[in-house]
Amino acid sequence: MDSPQSVAFSLRDTGSSNTNSPEFVVGLETFKLLQNVRYSLAAVACIILYEWLINLPEEIRLIYPSRWSSVKIGYLLCRYYPLLYYPVVLWAYCGDYQPSFCKKVVRPVHALLAPFHFLGQCVCSLVLLSSLIHGGSSILSKLAVMFMRAYAFSGRNQKVLAVLCSAYIGLIGGDIYLFFVNVPVPHLGEFGLSLPQGGGCFPDYTTAIFGSRIGIAMIGAISLDLLSLGIVIIYCTKNHTGRTPLAGYFLKQGLITFAWISITNVISVIVYFKAHDPFSGLGLPFILVISNILACRLILSLRVHVRPTDTQLSREYSALVHAAFDTESLPQSNDIWVIHDSPAEDNQMA
Numbered sequence: 001m002d003s004p005q006s007v008a009f010s011l012r013d014t015g016s017s018n019t020n021s022p023e024f025v026v027g028l029e030t031f032k033l034l035q036n037v038r039y040s041l042a043a044v045a046c047i048i049l050y051e052w053l054i055n056l057p058e059e060i061r062l063i064y065p066s067r068w069s070s071v072k073i074g075y076l077l078c079r080y081y082p083l084l085y086y087p088v089v090l091w092a093y094c095g096d097y098q099p100s101f102c103k104k105v106v107r108p109v110h111a112l113l114a115p116f117h118f119l120g121q122c123v124c125s126l127v128l129l130s131s132l133i134h135g136g137s138s139i140l141s142k143l144a145v146m147f148m149r150a151y152a153f154s155g156r157n158q159k160v161l162a163v164l165c166s167a168y169i170g171l172i173g174g175d176i177y178l179f180f181v182n183v184p185v186p187h188l189g190e191f192g193l194s195l196p197q198g199g200g201c202f203p204d205y206t207t208a209i210f211g212s213r214i215g216i217a218m219i220g221a222i223s224l225d226l227l228s229l230g231i232v233i234i235y236c237t238k239n240h241t242g243r244t245p246l247a248g249y250f251l252k253q254g255l256i257t258f259a260w261i262s263i264t265n266v267i268s269v270i271v272y273f274k275a276h277d278p279f280s281g282l283g284l285p286f287i288l289v290i291s292n293i294l295a296c297r298l299i300l301s302l303r304v305h306v307r308p309t310d311t312q313l314s315r316e317y318s319a320l321v322h323a324a325f326d327t328e329s330l331p332q333s334n335d336i337w338v339i340h341d342s343p344a345e346d347n348q349m350a
Contacts, residue, residue: 034202037284038094044285045090048082051293055300062303075299078292081115089113093200102201103185110203114179116288117171117217160231167227171220178217215269218287222265264290 059079066072092109184204264286 034200037202038200040283040285041090041093044289045086047293048086048289051296052079052083055296058300058304062300066303071299075296077115078295078299082289082292085112093202095201096199097201099185099199102199106185106201106203107183109201110183111179113288114175116292117175117179117221164228164231167224171217171224174213174217174220178213214284218265218269221287221291222262222269226262260294261291 059075063072063075088109092105264283267283269283
């Protein structure tokens with residue numbers, strides 16, 4: 001990775017001998033921006049790897065042995081798509097390549113970033129579909145990672161569902177427009193730079209329309225988060241949801257998740273639209289992965305809280321029955337959050 005001093009030297013060699021010229025200043029600022037984005041990309045890679053390793057024991061215990069469900073599929077997508085694809089992102093954006101090579105790879109690399117932005121919300125859609133198919137009345141089957149929670153706390157209000165689905169479809173449409181439609185590729189001498197070693201295969205972020213599209217996508221994500229959060233708060237206040245310990249736990253975890261995602265998105269948008277700042281792109285990589293990381297964390301947290309076997313379920317209600325019922329006679333819950341013991345494990349226990 002080149003230093004600002006080497007860039008300045010290259011710019012002088014290309015004819016911008018006046019270091020106070022607008023071309024030189026803009027070129028150097030743009031290089032600093034791209035360099036900071038590279039640092040941000042590396043930091044996000046460390047976060048993804050750390051999150052996977054630190055939660056791997058819980059993942060092996062709670063996710064792998066469970067039955068296949070919308071929650072399990074959503075968790076695996078949120079966890080392993082970023083983990084497997086991010087090395088490609090680092091290769092494309094943090095390496096030094098000539099513009100002629102970048103023209104061939106910049107569009108597919110950029111397009112495959114699209115799931116990063118809405119994968120966390122896709123988890124909610126999967127759980128929502130499962131909940132509608134099974135028609136369960138348990139609070140566990142109604143709660144999910146993002147806007148599914150808002151739909152559940154609204155009492156399955158069809159108008160709320162229509163609003164949330166419309167907002168989510170709009171977010172996906174914005175992401176398709178951002179990541180797939182007319183993505184500008186770099187050109188020779190792009191950004192006013194002529195780096196001997198080349199540069200990363202970034203899209204041409206200097207294009208005004210492309211910068212606006214990024215901002216619109218980020219604002220769309222914030223709007224969906226705030227809309228879902230507002231619905232949850234309104235209905236919880238109206239219906240006094242959360243009076244039971246379990247419902248209160250779900251509400252608390254969901255609100256914390258919403259808060260962190262919203263804070264990250266708001267800060268990134270503010271910094272992004274701050275004109276002529278070399279740090280304006282720092283939040284972009286974090287926006288792409290934050291919802292996936294928090295979705296995985298939330299799923300694991302909820303699974304830990306509602307993991308009980310039949311025996312543990314009996315203890316949960318011991319204040320009423322004091323283990324008076326045989327655990328084998330208790331009906332098995334169809335809740336997708338609950339992990340039941342396999343027959344082999346039951347035989348071993350017997």
